Amino acid sequence: MRNYLDFYIDGAWVAPMRSRPQDVINPATEQVAGQISLAEAADIDRAVTAARRAFRSFGGSSKAERIDLLDAIIAEYKARSRDLADAVVEEMGAPAALAAVAHVPLALVHFEIARKILLKFDPSSELGSTRLVKEPIGVVGMITPWNWPLNQIACKVAPALAVGCTMILKPSEVAPFSGQIFAEVMHATRVPAGVFNLVNGDGATAGAAIASHPDIDMVSFTGSTRGGIEVARSAAATVKRVHQELGGKSANIILEDADLPSAVRQGVEAMMVNSGQSCNAPSRMLLPARRMLEAAEIARQTIGRQRVGPPSEEVDLGPVVSEVQWSRIQDLIAKGIQEGATLVAGGLGRPDGLNQGYYVRPTVFADVTNNMSIAREEIFGPVLVMIGYDHEEQAIDIANDTPYGLAGYVQAGDREHGRAVAMRIRAGQIALNYAPLDLAAPFGGFKQSGNGREWGEYAFHEFMEVKAILGYA
Incomplete structure (x- = not known):
């Protein structure tokens, strides 16, 4: 004590x-x-x-x-x-x-x-x-x-x-x-x-x-x-x-020329770090709508490898910080289901076998639209939303259609292409192709x-x- x-x-x-x-x-x-x-x-x-x-x-x-x-x-x-x-x-x-x-x-x-x-x-x-x-x-x-x-x-x-x-x-x-x-x-x-x-x-x-x-x-x-x-x-x-x-509700734009399987897998893993409790977490994954089913399956498999449990053990996710936070996350997961998003993995309640502690099931929603509550509100938990776009201009519009502007992520096969898109995102720090954290770079937000x-x-x-x-x- x-x-x-x-x-x-x-x-x-x-x-x-x-x-x-x-x-x-x-x-x-x-x-x-x-x-x-x-x-x-x-x-x-x-x-x-x-x-x-x-x-x-x-x-x-x-x-x-x-x-x-x-x-x-x-x-x-x-x-x-x-x-x-x-x-x-x-x-x-x-x-x-x-x-x-x-x-x-x-x-x-x-x-x-x-x-x-x-x-x-x-x-x-x-x-x-x-x-x-x-x-x-x-x-x-x-x-x-x-x-x-x-x-x-x-x-x-x-x-x-x-x-x-x-x-x-x-x-x-x-x-x-x-x-x-x-x-x-x-x-x-x-x-x-x-x-x-x-x-x-x-x-x-x-x-x-x-x-x-x-x-x-x-x-x-x-x-x-x-x-x-x-x-x-x-x-x-x-x-x-x-x-x-x-706060933040950072967009992770996966461009047409990106390696989709790798980009989705890394995006899911990045979202789950610290049980999703990071203000700059890549919480909105934007990807070509025609590849939503493929991406959702990759995300489902990736979530299946995430280990949740007591923080003293070899796990990827521990609990979220408090009962208040746990309840808020549960409410937003329920809203996502009610508003018609496709639940790919996770969902309501604690993970199986964990009956004590503020544990959340790592959750992914697909077929999300940017007007849904789970796309607008900062959930601050292990919940990823996947939003489809039909063309690049629409992806940029969706990324910027938020009251937040702390961080952004762009995944591109061609670096010049990724740089051009990054320049158009209204946020304080943009990571290209999951670039590592640079603590000497300025960090802060727009809007x-x-x-x-x-x-x-x-x-x-x-x-x-x-x-x-x-x-x-």
Whole structure:
């Protein structure tokens, strides 16, 4: 049983101003795995005061000091990698292998990339006789989700630290264990008091207090589009910068000249990673309508090889994160059936033999039209929809016919053909022929998928302000 009842504020573990414990549920067992405390506005005030005070010195720290700090964090993070992986398995049900080879190392890479960029980063430039200077924006409030908990913490904390910001992190109260261990990493590396603060809590109280706080200069939020709207509303009164990485319903266009069997198989497998709980998941597969039957059979066979079970075992999919999430996925699967889509694999209920835990049957629908609920709404579970198109222009129109624009995928036999189609997709990151993830490339969305960019050097600029000194030269 994990009991993480204290917050990390001003370089020390401190009790909340008022005791408000909350159970954390292991989604594989549906049993209580531990407790955290839920913060109130007074706890946020205390963390902000510490961060504001720390910024006076850390905001002017040297590049060498911040590189040394990143080196220390990287070393300590590596030393705690097993503990971090165990926490991710327990808090959100990720298979142990996925936690070890993806969840934990992806977060580490963000720190390694930040260090590499900082070595060469020059915050100053000349524009005629004017001097342009980029400075750290100040105190940053960070609100992170449960689906890739460490990755989403690291992709904010690493660049913010690198440029000299101080911060208050509120990880998801649904999956807070890895965030706690991350704070232990920061404490062990002697991050200056007040530079990094961790406060647990829910969105309605702690999240709203962060977004609206007058002494927080920027809020960086990753989560649902609905949540992002509320954060922006709360932040509006203080005119702070709001960075948002929100939902997605990403199209995966399989072009006529692509290798259909390979493209469908890889698309199904990519959709099922992390039990479909990824904002950039290729959840809408667009393919030539005349080949729908063939593609559906390939998808059915691929799903048949997906192993679902306890995350401690050798499986491809563990449970989804919570009962709330499980119920939402079930509702949308039921809508897909009711609206006339063809159920190729999976369906309602738990997989056979799994009577406890929030397990979902990996599901594929064929013959989906883009006006169906399962094509419009972000399901955030292991559910793939297959949509047929008659010609390429129609495929591009369908891909762009969504309120989201986080990611897109294009599969083509001819690379130039794929490049041309990728240029026409209205989304922040497009992967050609299942290109591997590039954590140095900017990541963020068009439309209701958010604003601003994370990852790599683009993230540095998100956490900085520009000052122009006229007549400098």
